Amino acid sequence: xxxxxxxxxxxxxxxxxxxxxxxxxxxxxxxxxxxxxxxxxxxxxxxxxxxxxxxxxxxxxx
Numbered sequence: 079x080x081x082x083x084x085x086x087x088x089x090x091x092x093x094x095x096x097x098x099x100x101x102x103x104x105x106x107x108x109x110x111x112x113x114x115x116x117x118x119x120x121x122x123x124x125x126x127x128x129x130x131x132x133x134x135x136x137x138x139x140x
Contacts, residue, residue, distance in 0.1 A: 106130050 106113055108130040117124050126134060 108134070 104113055104118065105111065106127040107125045109127060111127055113124050113127050117128055124131070
């Protein structure tokens with residue numbers, strides 16, 4: 079596999095969930111880590127990773 083093909087494959091993997099999130103980067107708005115593929119598949123509009131969402135829900139019950 080050529081370097082260009084490897085670079086293209088890496089770019090596709092990294093951008094897979096990014097286009098689906100409101101901020102467009104697939105990263106949690108609170109911690110900056112990637113939002114998991116399973117979470118994005120279940121909730122494409124997710125803006126937080128599972129851990130940060132749980133913490134946010136504890137802090138904001140309503």
